[in-house]
Amino acid sequence: MSNTDTTVDESQAEYFDSERLYRIGLYVVMYGLAALFFIPYWRMFQLSVTPMKFISQGGFHLVPPEITFAIWKRYLIEEPIIYQWAFNTLLISSITTFIVLVVDSMIAYSITRLEWPGRSIVLGVIMASFMIPGYVNIIPLYTLINDLGLINSYWAIILPFAAGPLGVFLLVQFFRDIPKELEEAARLDGFSSVRIYTHMILPLSTPILTALGLFVFIWSWNQFLWPLIVLNDDALFTLPIGVVTLRSVNALSPNLIMTSLALASMPLFIVFLLFQDKLISSVQMQAGTG
Amino acid sequence: SGLTGGGGSDSDNSGKSGDVNVDYWMYFGAQEKKEMTELVNEFNKKDNGIHINAQSVPFGSFLNKLFTAVNSGNAPHIASYYASYGRHLKPITDPIDDYLSSKSKSAYFDIARENTKIDGNTYALPIDVHGKGLYTNDKVLEKAGVDPDFSDWDSFSNAANTIKKKTDARPFSFINWKAGQAAYRAYIIALTQAGGNVLTGEPGDYKVAFDNEKGMQTAQLMNDITGKLGWDSQKFQSESARVEDFVSGKLGMFIAGTWSINNFENENGEIPSDLSFTFKKPFMFPGEGDNVAWAESNSLYFPTNSNHTEEEKKAAVEFAEFATQNNTLWASAGGHLPAAKSVATSKEVKNTKLWTEFDTISTMYEMVKDKQVRYQPRTGIHINSDKFWGPFIDMYLHNTSVKKGVKNSATSLQQALDRQ
Amino acid sequence: MSNVDTSTTAGRFGSIREQVGSQSTRQLLAGLLFAAPYLLLFSVFLLYPLLKGLYMSLFEWNFLDPSQSTFVGAANYARLLNDPMFWNAFWNTIQFVAMTVPLILVVSMVLALGLNKELKGSRILQFIYFSPYVLTVSVVGIIWLQMFAQNGIGTLLLGWLFDGSPLNSKFWAMPVIVVTTVWWQSGFYFAVLLAARQNVPSRLYEAARLDGAGPWRMFWDITLPHMKNAVLFVLVASTIFQFQIFGQPYIMTKGGPAGNTQTLVLYLYQLGFETRDLGFGAAVGYTLLAILVGVSILNYVIVGTNNE
């Protein structure tokens, strides 16, 4: 009981010094990375307000020598197709989110709370479909959508998306953790199955429903390939594909393109700002690490 | 209605009840779209019982969407596409000779009219004839003190070398746009002047013809511009880099379309006042071949759809005639030479800056009149695809050797033709 | 309890008769009703296309008139094996995944470990790190395209490396797409790893401090073993997702230069929606599926044995 180290005295000073150094280094690294991460945003905004004459001159400006909001004005006021796109995207995302929340919570409730034979097999099949990457299916799905006459319709975007297993997976996990006793107490109190779903399960699941909803919303908002394939009419476009066509149609000016990008990303940035914690926690729920 | 499709529209949407409704898909953008929309609105204002419902479909997926729409029975009555794609579109479009007014049969430039016919049947009406020429930045030329003869390679290359020496601008770019299609069209111009062909043979039995010496030489020339000759850079920083360079005086000359003038506009929609340029016939390439330039027509096709009534088909053609024969706007702002002779030479067109000042439309008119333009081969395949011409961009930027590039391009093109 | 409420009693006996009937029948009925809407969506829009894809891949599929399709058996698959375009896309995709996945892991791990410490402004940092993830691929692609354009900052800073736009360089185009993807995706995995890191009981670090472990040892002996599952999630999820890369090359390079950024899904897209070679496209899709299922199973086996 006597093997105290004799190096105690030297090491203590070092111990606290290196602690401080370590923290300084940490700040440098983390803020440095943040700066790197930020560059693209800054570049986007900077270009969007730089007049064409400076852009075509080339050369590099940290801050543009002259600033113009002509393009912002043009998109926001004179050519508001971007509003139409934003509205379309909002519509698609909202409906998708709504359907996912309702339909997925129903089946998750059914699987976790109601006893019927084969439900574990059904769950197994749904979970296995997790492995199927969305794009593998595009060709047959496309012929299906075509056969159903849904090309150029929002349902073509909404329905296949709502068939995805993510929501079922998350909600099943969550519903499983709602104490069974709550439901049993409710049954003793005379709740029917529907009432348990609407008055117990749903209110108790608001956190996960919000998180899932946000996530589905953002995913749906950001869909690119599929809407590109099934939508034909630029008045029906979503923001993400609209923005790309702006680029190939109006072609040139980087300031024009960057303004449209900034406009296209704005709505989700605001959503993210408002719901940062919820969104991040939903990411974590997906990974089962939250 | 938004959810079930077909809802949105670029033109005034509300047709009167009882009107014949005609759907019209177009891929135009920017100025072109503006002018076309105006034409549609003008037509809709007429009290003729027809309502045109115009929708924009992005160019990149236009063909694909059109095929799908026909396939799923949702095709519009009218669709815009290139006139030389008639053979490719034939399986999904209908001929319109039965509906065509007699006036229309002689309204267009012959070359344009002929190009819309397949086996004697009319499949489309041409809106315009547009082609590629040589744009020169006059300030750069002045600075270098050159004024070459633009129909002779030696003279042209001397001038180019002088520009290279005397200014810090690059003299000449073969392409304006980093896209296979741009390379293809420029290549056709040079190849034709060299006496070569892209394809030979008859429809249904086309053979690739540029994988020979002439084709290879022309490709080599193209490759030299960014290589040995050092006239242009091997960098292509963005798709629009050449246009930006041209506008800012870093590029002296380049090959681009009549409509490319729209790309010179700044964020306020104006051509920069300090930019002075000219549009020339691009007949400076070496060789013993014909001095003709590549040309194309935006046209209106009539996709197959068993749901379309006779009345609608008639109305569709009526609109197409209107839109192709009353489109002075198409020249003034869209930058194209109208395909209808009377329109092309109308006062309104001749009074535009494009005719009087920038020379794009006037030059184009001359070339058409003088039969100095030629359409590309009309194949059954989507011949403009990057799949075939991507290698030319790679060659131009020295990512591929000329030999390999030409071979790749030729092989895949031949394969596609055979598969047809 | 002598005053048992009569209404209770009446209610009780009154409704016994109506409610008699097996509980399990009622549960079965309710269960199926609740499950039906999703199952319908699932079977129509997921299961059916999956099977149809397999079917289509056995045909020379006629787009305009499917009834005219000719059965070719495994010919599409044979063609695929001899298709240099497929193999090019395949190897490009593998290259992309092999570069992107480890980079994402490292970057997101550094971000997570750094942000686990209490830093001033950590909410803002978290916002910045995560925010690219909420962008759509088109925005991401175009911004990064611009970063390496003529006067793009990337070109200016790193131009000496690749002489011109890296997106024109056979060597650099893919790395730029990789970096773009890392910027876009790391935030997601950062959030996952951060949560995993925060779930490591702090008591363990205290015990380790008393045991004399330094930061490095703690990382290897405590942090990493605890985050093992999260790290595996990152690896598997990002591998599967990155295998499906489409948007970035579609927007930034169109698969060029010289086909060097052509990827499987991009090829799939071109086959299906440009060439309309649907049968062959379906075969490519199924091959991609087989690869991904293989990756998942491989992972399952590795995780399975690791968790012994």
Next chain:
Amino acid sequence: MMLMGSISIHQVRKEYDGDTGTVTAVDDVSLEVSDGEFLTIVGPSGSGKSTLLRMIAGLEDITGGSIRIGETVINDVPPQHRGVAMVFQNYALYPHMSVRKNMSYGLKLTTDLGSDEIRRRVEETAEMMGIEEHLEKKPNNLSGGQQQRVATGRAIVRQPEVFLFDEPLSNLDAKLRLHMRTELQRIQNELETTSVYVTHDQTEAMTMSDRIVILRDGTIQQVGTPEEVYARPTNRFVADFIGSPSMNFFDVSLQGTTLAAPSFEYDISSEWAQQIRENGTSDEFVLGIRPEHIEATADQSAPIRARLDVLEHEGSDNYLYLSKGDDEWTVRVDGNVRYDSGTTVALDLPAEHIHVFDRRTGENLLLRERPLQERTDSSAPA
């Protein structure tokens, strides 16, 4: 009316389909609970206590047998119509509803009482439970004890014929548990509603119940009053389970009239020896005696001796933890009796308190000999 709250359980079975075949959670249990009785079910974890309770409640289907409440077989009656109310271990309060709503919901759905009447009942019950001030709060804002009161209140307000409790106190800390225990007892005294109470805490069972059921692996080991199960455990399992600290057990073999353990020998009468031999299945037995029945004597000549490891004081008792070889002893002595650790203590085992069990079957071989002791005498159950 008198029979309303009686429960009659007849050969009830419950099987679950587990991953590895069928699990029999409750195995052929028969039991009568009379109206107003307070019956406790104890047993180790997994012994089927909750399952049995939940079958009475209607939360589990009954695989075999029948259960009556009053006159009615309730096997197929849905839970809300069985006239039972249940208090769960973790209270199962609806977290998103106020206390008032928690308490009134059942009344609203299962009776046709007017809302005024419901209000009155809820408030009356809340007052009885001392939670009238918290009626508008959400359960999460209440302490554990208060939540427990709400849960009990929610059961009471429905005025059921039977209360079912599933370990209602186990989430509370020691002091509060003690308090709520007496409170529950007070309430049951007042309402006289038939109650079935599940716990795995034998102290709770011994102090609260009229009768105790000891379950093990889904079968009843013994049913009896606290005094009975304490003094006359039918087998070693019950003897071990009931009483705290547990009974001391020693592996012995019977040699003549001597029970020989590794570290001591103990003589019994020849009648007992014979009885043990007759009933036993082999020569291997277990000798059992409760800590409170062992006498630590001054008489250093006593045959059984062991070394004191630790002495602990509890209430007015001292507990001695002793050992000799592999045999360990726990002995309860008076708080005045004092020993130092390390000293050797002599022990005496009064014959009237020893139990002998068959080592294989665990059966109590001297059951007949064990008189039922009065609960309040000095060696009563702990």
Next chain:
Amino acid sequence: MMLMGSISIHQVRKEYDGDTGTVTAVDDVSLEVSDGEFLTIVGPSGSGKSTLLRMIAGLEDITGGSIRIGETVINDVPPQHRGVAMVFQNYALYPHMSVRKNMSYGLKLTTDLGSDEIRRRVEETAEMMGIEEHLEKKPNNLSGGQQQRVATGRAIVRQPEVFLFDEPLSNLDAKLRLHMRTELQRIQNELETTSVYVTHDQTEAMTMSDRIVILRDGTIQQVGTPEEVYARPTNRFVADFIGSPSMNFFDVSLQGTTLAAPSFEYDISSEWAQQIRENGTSDEFVLGIRPEHIEATADQSAPIRARLDVLEHEGSDNYLYLSKGDDEWTVRVDGNVRYDSGTTVALDLPAEHIHVFDRRTGENLLLRERPLQERTDSSAPA
């Protein structure tokens, strides 16, 4: 050598930056722990027990004051060099390392012992803790009790000068807790290493320690042997905290020499009355008496009477829960004494056992009068 394990805590403070300003977790604590002593820190949740312990361990910076171990001020010494080992509440075993690695990890990192020597030490310790068979297992595969043993073993193997325990038993169930308690005592007897033991269970503190520190809101309320804090609590808080069931308290006012509660009156000597008056800050006091000190008399003329609500039997004692008006009584009587619920019981409060506290400050006003009782007498702490 003798001083090596002594701890000297001098005016130690700990402040945390909370969301709502600074939180003072430990407030000016001074304390001497002598070598080999077993000191227990008790107090309610949030009183600063863990914080104080963790400052000794080096897991928290010390905001003010100093701590010595042996001769060295260890404020700035990193934890691994303080010669302390700690057992955590949830054991903090490294879950992915075998028991053997768990135990040897610290030795490997902080000493230059050869691997043979480490192996020997680990196995020796494992044997001592009875976990030698589990050395190759992962902690998750062990029961709670075994994990506790590993955690303790991991501390022991390092042969520290000071053991620190932070509620090491609170994750175990009642029976196991009792068992491990005696085991820890046995080990500490054997090793004689200075130990600081944090718990909020006063029974643990009373049975295990040489001395007890009672903390409240970061300040020391009292330091003393178990006997001292039981018999001579410096204030109402200590009196309430120590002893189970808790002391009975009644709000009283002093009228002449009579302490008047709502439901009874109690006469005290005039000297006491005077002393109370002099030391008190007002006329409001609290009368306190432990359940075991109240005498339930047959003498029905006794002045204090209350109605019996519940009687509970525990060990060889009966606990009576009585009430009169708002005053509630808990009384411990002999197990033989028997009452029926509902009867009225007469109570006597021996003067030598009553405590009077200032109602505002809580100070024990009769501290001087309270003799230190022997621990083993019949009214010892429970």
